Every structure is written in structure tokens, then in C-alpha cells.
Amino acid sequence: MIPAMSATAARSRRASSAALRSVRVVVMGAVAVLILVGGVWGSWSTAQLVMLTKGRERGTVEVTRCGADACSGPFRPVSAGATARGRVTIEQTVAVRRGRTYAVVVKPGTDDVVRSGPAGVLYAWLPLAGALLMASVVVAGGLRLRRTGWVLAGAGVALLTAAFVAL
Template identity: 70%
Template sequence: MPAPALSSRQASVAVLRFGRFAAMGAVAVLILIAGVWASWGTAQHVMLTKGRERGTVEVARCGQDTCSGPYAPLSEGSQPRARVVLEKSVAVERGRTYTVVMKPGSDEAVRSGPAGVLYAWVPLGGALLLASVVVAGGLLRTRAAWVLGLSGVALLTAAFVTV
């Protein structure tokens, strides 16, 4: 009689282990998808510049969340504008000139070049760090967690240094 109880116990442990693995794997994947989704809104404009308006913005004034200034075109077909809006961040200073890509159909500009690309992917860097904790604690995969965590740190550090 003890043999069937032992195999039933082993089966329930295996089911619980699989359930934990599936749940934590799903959480880690959702975190990474959310990081890519949050980054792609800006990154697509910076990375896929073919056919987009490219130019420079000299920041004239900054508000609470945005900075603005005149736009000087660098690409063919782009028109100069008296005022475009640039998201305010720690790296945007009044009086400096930045290379930008215009979002289609708006007066919003996004920083271009290596600094713009790395800054656009900052949400993914945070997601990598968060997912590494889930992978280490929930999935017990320490090597994968270290890879995720160090990738997030590298991305965030590179963005901080270049911006």
C-alpha cells in the first residue's frame, strides 16, 4: 500500500514543479514583452529612419516634461519648422543642438544616433533586470538570470554613458 502513495506524491510534486515553472516562465516572458513594447514606440522611429524626416533641434526652452526649439532639416524633403517638441530627459539641455528624427504626422522629435537608440531601449534594460530576478527566484535558473541581469545593466550603463 505505501508504494502507490509514494508515486502519487511524486506525481503531485512534479505537477507543482511544472506549474511553478510555467507560471514563472510566463511572468518572465510577459515582463520582457512589456519591455520591448515600451521601447519599440520610440525605437522604431530612431532605428528605421528611411523615409523619415531627419534634422537638428536647437533647444530654446524647456518645460516640466518637454523641451522645444526650431527644427533645421538634414534629410531630403524635410521642411524647417519654427517649433518642435523633444521629450525632456536628464540629457537634454537648453541651448544645445541635437540630431533628431521626426515622428510622422506630428511635431514630436526623437533623438537619433547611438544615444537615441540606446535611450529608446532603456525600458527593455529595466525589464531585463526585473526578469532576471524572476528567472533566478522563480525558475531557479541562475546562469540565465545572470545573463539577463548583466545584459540589462550593460544596456542601462551604455545608455547612461552615451546620453
């Protein structure tokens, strides 16, 4: 074998493996970003109601009835401009119990409400917590950034734990 050919072959092999590494980094980075954007997108529809409450109807709801997937009760306004309602609906979760009173924000144009306060904010961002956990696997395994993956996983677990404690 000619020595020049083996050097050329080795160079092309290194170049192709460097190109494959670059493609892997770009694809895995795009997947991680897509997962995180999906988590923010899934959280934002509820989070904006809970976090940006200026001009929204705020009050309390005392849960009087619960069905298969929703609970209802009378709405008592707390904020100026809010109107009392005989019945509003709140999504039934493990954190909503019959007979208890919750601070809520009314979804504009509906009789549906979402929890407000610290518990509501943490509950609204739960989709992001799941996205952080999924993205941590992609970052640690696909991008081979193990410390960054652990940080993302830790943030996801912290958000899940805080929501569990607050609810």
C-alpha cells in the same frame, strides 16, 4: 501499515510534487516572457522611429526653451524631403539641456521629435533594460535558472550603463 500502500503513497506524492514543479515552471516562464514582451512593446514605439529612419524627417534641433516636461527649439532639416520648422518639441530628460543641439527624427504627423543616433537608440531601448532586470529575478528565483538570470541581469545593466554613458 501495508508495504504496498506506502509505495503507492510515495509514488503519488512524487507525482504530485512533479506536477507542481511543472506548473511552477510554466507559470514563471510565462511571467518572464510577459515581462520581456512588455519591455519590447514599451521600447518599440520610439525605437522604430530612431532605428528605421528611411523616409523620415531627420535633422537637428537647437533647444532654446525648456518647460516642466518638454523642451523646444527650431528644427533644421538634414534629410531630403524634410521641412524646416520654427518650433518642435522634444521630451525633457536629464540628457536634454538648453542651448545644445541634438540630432533628431520627427514623429510622423506631429511637431514632436525624438533623439536619433546611438544615444537615441540606447535611450529608446531603456524600457527593455528594465524588463531584463525584472525578468532576471523571475528566471533566477521562480525558474531556478540562476546563470540565465545573471545573464539577463547583466544584459539589462549593460544596456542601462551604455545609455547613461551615451546620453
